[in-house]
Amino acid sequence: MQVYLDNNATTKLDPKVLEAMMPYFTDMYGNPNSLHKFGTLTHPALRKAIDQVYTGIGANDNDDIVFTSCATESNNWVLKSVWADLMQHGDKNHIVTTEVEHPSILSTCKYLEEECGVKVTYLPVNEEGIVEAHTVKSFITDRTALVSIMWANNETGMIFPMKEISDVCKDKGVLLHTDGVQAVGKIPVNVSQMDIAFMSFSAHKFHGPKGVGALYIKHSRKLTPLLHGGDQMGGRRSGTLNVPGIIGMGEALEIATTDIETKMASIAKLRNRIEDELLKL
Numbered sequence: 001m002q003v004y005l006d007n008n009a010t011t012k013l014d015p016k017v018l019e020a021m022m023p024y025f026t027d028m029y030g031n032p033n034s035l036h037k038f039g040t041l042t043h044p045a046l047r048k049a050i051d052q053v054y055t056g057i058g059a060n061d062n063d064d065i066v067f068t069s070c071a072t073e074s075n076n077w078v079l080k081s082v083w084a085d086l087m088q089h090g091d092k093n094h095i096v097t098t099e100v101e102h103p104s105i106l107s108t109c110k111y112l113e114e115e116c117g118v119k120v121t122y123l124p125v126n127e128e129g130i131v132e133a134h135t136v137k138s139f140i141t142d143r144t145a146l147v148s149i150m151w152a153n154n155e156t157g158m159i160f161p162m163k164e165i166s167d168v169c170k171d172k173g174v175l176l177h178t179d180g181v182q183a184v185g186k187i188p189v190n191v192s193q194m195d196i197a198f199m200s201f202s203a204h205k206f207h208g209p210k211g212v213g214a215l216y217i218k219h220s221r222k223l224t225p226l227l228h229g230g231d232q233m234g235g236r237r238s239g240t241l242n243v244p245g246i247i248g249m250g251e252a253l254e255i256a257t258t259d260i261e262t263k264m265a266s267i268a269k270l271r272n273r274i275e276d277e278l279l280k281l
């Protein structure tokens with residue numbers, strides 16, 4: 001199964017998203033973490049955006065979604081913090097990933113190998129361009145701390161069997177992170193139906209603004225922060241919140257996930273037509 005990527009590099013901002021964001025650049029520019037009126041004026045719209053993002057990925061009330069600057073930050077955060085939490089002083093030293101991950105995963109893995117002595121297994125994809133769950137299982141050892149496998153590939157659109165991979169990780173008692181950048185807003189994604197500990201995603205892949213990403217954290221699991229500072233986002237990710245960006249992400253995800261099957265079918269039709277015409281040539 002493939003995701004039909006409507007524009008792999010980045011997507012155009014939806015006009016409705018821009019409309020929702022605009023007042024938070026102009027009139028309601030307060031910092032939500034300040035106690036004064038300008039700050040608190042932003043709270044209802046932020047609450048709405050957070051609810052939209054929870055709904056868009058099927059997260060539960062006891063989960064956490066932490067806004068970041070991009071999926072690259074979310075991916076770096078998970079890998080480096082799982083190292084700090086489970087590998088630096090613990091008995092784990094191994095990550096399983098694939099050869100076809102985005103550079104924000106591959107370069108971070110290389111860094112952890114070179115600087116921290118972490119062992120990383122880079123699984124090759126099969127002839128269909130995916131890694132099957134039984135292959136993942138066969139490489140997990142009692143020293144594996146994390147499996148990090150993308151949900152959909154950014155070059156081929158191939159969808160990885162995430163439910164089966166999550167079942168394997170649950171069986172083996174290993175944390176699963178997925179880079180959901182190319183899946184969220186493009187195919188139905190419901191994190192509550194799987195045992196996914198962490199999922200990274202990014203607004204500009206589903207017609208939201210650039211410069212805003214997020215990390216889903218199942219059951220609000222403790223994870224050492226990547227950015228220390230003013231204790232925003234409950235101390236998980238410090239830095240003044242990108243209010244218009246978060247509002248834009250919420251709005252864009254709601255639009256993208258409404259009637260998602262119809263959208264998938266219409267993009268599939270266009271994509272298949274291009275392929276048919278190219279093959280005729």
Ligand SMILES: Cc1ncc(COP(=O)(O)O)c(C=O)c1O
Pocket residue numbers: 008009069070071072073102104150152153154179181182201202213
């Ligand atoms: C699969 C995948 N992961 C991560 C990223 C990085 O996302 P961001 O640009 O938000 O850092 C991309 C961007 O293209 C991607 O396709």
